[in-house]
Amino acid sequence: MEQTPVTDPNTIATDGFRLHPDDEAAMREEIGHFEQPQAACIEALKIVQRRHGWVPDDAITAIARVLGVGPASVEGVATFYSLIFRQPVGRHIILVCDSSSCFLTGFDQLRDALGEHLGIGLGETTADGRFTLLPVCCLGACDGGPALMIDDDVYGPVAAGDLPDLLEGYS
Amino acid sequence: MNSQRQSPIYKSRLLQPVAERSPETHPLTWRLRDDGQVVDLKEYQSKEGYQAVSQVLNGHDPGAVIAAMKEANVRGRGGAGFSAGLKWSLTMQGGDIPRGYIVCNADEMEPGTFKDRLLMEQQPHLLIEGMILAAFANNARYGYIFLRGEYVESARVLSEALAEARDAGWLGPDVAGSGFDFDIALHTGAGRYICGEETALLNSLEGQRANPRAKPPFPGQSGAWGKPTVVNNVETLCNAPAVMLRGADWYQGLSGDGTDDGGTKLYGASGLVNRPGLWELPIGTTGGELLELAGGLRDGKKLKAWLPGGASTGFLLPEHLDLPLDFDTVGKEGSRLGTGLITVVTEDQSMVALMRNLEQFFARESCGWCTPCRDGLPWTVKLLLALERGEGEAGDVELLDKLAADCGPAQTFCAHAPGAAMPLETALRHFRHEFEQGIRQSKGKPHGDPIPVGEV
Numbered sequence A: 001m002e003q004t005p006v007t008d009p010n011t012i013a014t015d016g017f018r019l020h021p022d023d024e025a026a027m028r029e030e031i032g033h034f035e036q037p038q039a040a041c042i043e044a045l046k047i048v049q050r051r052h053g054w055v056p057d058d059a060i061t062a063i064a065r066v067l068g069v070g071p072a073s074v075e076g077v078a079t080f081y082s083l084i085f086r087q088p089v090g091r092h093i094i095l096v097c098d099s100s101s102c103f104l105t106g107f108d109q110l111r112d113a114l115g116e117h118l119g120i121g122l123g124e125t126t127a128d129g130r131f132t133l134l135p136v137c138c139l140g141a142c143d144g145g146p147a148l149m150i151d152d153d154v155y156g157p158v159a160a161g162d163l164p165d166l167l168e169g170y171s
Numbered sequence B: 001m002n003s004q005r006q007s008p009i010y011k012s013r014l015l016q017p018v019a020e021r022s023p024e025t026h027p028l029t030w031r032l033r034d035d036g037q038v039v040d041l042k043e044y045q046s047k048e049g050y051q052a053v054s055q056v057l058n059g060h061d062p063g064a065v066i067a068a069m070k071e072a073n074v075r076g077r078g079g080a081g082f083s084a085g086l087k088w089s090l091t092m093q094g095g096d097i098p099r100g101y102i103v104c105n106a107d108e109m110e111p112g113t114f115k116d117r118l119l120m121e122q123q124p125h126l127l128i129e130g131m132i133l134a135a136f137a138n139n140a141r142y143g144y145i146f147l148r149g150e151y152v153e154s155a156r157v158l159s160e161a162l163a164e165a166r167d168a169g170w171l172g173p174d175v176a177g178s179g180f181d182f183d184i185a186l187h188t189g190a191g192r193y194i195c196g197e198e199t200a201l202l203n204s205l206e207g208q209r210a211n212p213r214a215k216p217p218f219p220g221q222s223g224a225w226g227k228p229t230v231v232n233n234v235e236t237l238c239n240a241p242a243v244m245l246r247g248a249d250w251y252q253g254l255s256g257d258g259t260d261d262g263g264t265k266l267y268g269a270s271g272l273v274n275r276p277g278l279w280e281l282p283i284g285t286t287g288g289e290l291l292e293l294a295g296g297l298r299d300g301k302k303l304k305a306w307l308p309g310g311a312s313t314g315f316l317l318p319e320h321l322d323l324p325l326d327f328d329t330v331g332k333e334g335s336r337l338g339t340g341l342i343t344v345v346t347e348d349q350s351m352v353a354l355m356r357n358l359e360q361f362f363a364r365e366s367c368g369w370c371t372p373c374r375d376g377l378p379w380t381v382k383l384l385l386a387l388e389r390g391e392g393e394a395g396d397v398e399l400l401d402k403l404a405a406d407c408g409p410a411q412t413f414c415a416h417a418p419g420a421a422m423p424l425e426t427a428l429r430h431f432r433h434e435f436e437q438g439i440r441q442s443k444g445k446p447h448g449d450p451i452p453v454g455e456v
Helices: A021-031 A037-052 A057-067 A071-080 A107-118 A160-168 B041-046 B051-059 B062-072 B084-089 B116-122 B124-138 B152-167 B198-205 B234-246 B248-253 B287-293 B327-332 B351-365 B371-388 B396-406 B416-430 B432-436
Strands: A092-097 A131-136 A148-150 A153-155 B100-106 B140-147 B183-188 B229-233 B264-270 B277-282 B303-307 B341-346
Touching (some): A037 A057, A037 A071, A037 B183, B041 B124, B051 B062, B051 B124, B051 B234, B062 B084, B084 B229, B084 B234, B100 B198, B100 B234, B116 B152, B116 B234, B124 B140, B140 B152, B152 B183, B198 B229, B229 B234, B264 B287, B351 B371, B351 B416, B351 B432, B371 B396, B396 B432, B416 B432
Parallel strands (some): B100 B140, B100 B229, B140 B183, B264 B341
Antiparallel strands (some): A092 A148, A148 A153, B264 B277, B303 B341
């Protein structure tokens, strides 16, 4: 097991995945906030995901080397957290809130309308790779239920009729 | 749908204008602006901001901070209601004990809860000031704001505010010229409700899977990286500056005579009400008063039940609308105050469908560590789905009773499964006939239709 953090990004790249030098630098900065490097694991996964959209297998190994931990530790974390994607996703992520307040204000109808508009169900990606549709825990927008989030933007209340204009903004 | 409808961008807001809020009556929100813009450092400082830190840190008496918090009886606003002052008094300090951590639990994910978002998005410095006071009282050397990843706007505002506070000397090596050193880092998560459980949160902070830890030791003894650690909710920490500035007696007086709890509470209402929203009110305000502020139910609907403070609290009935919403009173009714943001259920909405939705949430969000939770919660979903479709078997309702008991307090590693059991147990108790109607042999009508919501 390689325990020494590797600083040369060329030695980290395998099978076409290359850890971007800026990303490695950001991970090292994050490590500085904590007593132990493992604590930067979630942020490291998010850094990779911000650039690649998802976390490929070789990124797990690369992150493990930067943190100086085993790949299994990183994979265990990657597979636990629902917003770390271990398979390719669409260019835009739609998180639709399925928790109680939204359920009581129109989640079912909104999910069906999204399904009709996009031709996919929860957990699926459109054929053109534009959107991935996922359920999410209460978005904390209950006074605007039913709510959803597209990338970094929160919307609510969202009626079925709002969807064409709303989705138009995300190419 | 008419074409004039605006893009439904969501913006967190308080439904009380500035004119109705004052420093003496609304310690959490009096500084908030009507335009909803961030109260920045300059504005915060012009509104008594960081005065508590200046006074307290230069008074050099951490014990006095803890005593004031205890006397004010600030109870944990994340939902558990544990005395913040008592928690702070249990942190290991002194001698050979290393300095530890203050962790702000900003993982707001309890269904029906949208209060901490407001405080973070519009008034970040109040939270930072509260964390500095907590750090001073607990001799912490560093703080973390553990923020859920989806709160992107909160992250942006908090990052800016932390930089502002550092530049102004409120964070860093010599806070407010007192000689006390403390700084804060922002940590953003990547989903999973269980991260809000304080020991799961610590595992997540350390970059591990968010499984809860065995207690004892409690975080005050051995928390993040084995150091003494205090975990407090956003709203709890936001109460500290006013308690220090105006005193415990004043804080106690805010809540009136009807309750033992001190201070105000960010209350809210959601579901099919006319004016869903948030208000800062004296703790002990009733559900009926909240419902009135929320403009009553939509389309003249009638109230069937309500959750007083999130998905993990027990259902209350219309007859409970007159009760003061404080920790002890709600506890006596077989429920919990929880986060204090009520969710209403109208007469035409199916309790079976809602329970199925709630248990799907809890089953999905179980970390899988212990058996009653990992296996019991999906079992309740299976039974509830069958009852919802009118395909339940005789004995299913009794089996749900048993599962609610087996997932209840003291049966599991953490409070996740008990949180799932409480709404189930109370729903079965108050609305048993609705569940029984889902049994195949029953003559009643099952609940397979989508839950009615009217126009969005």
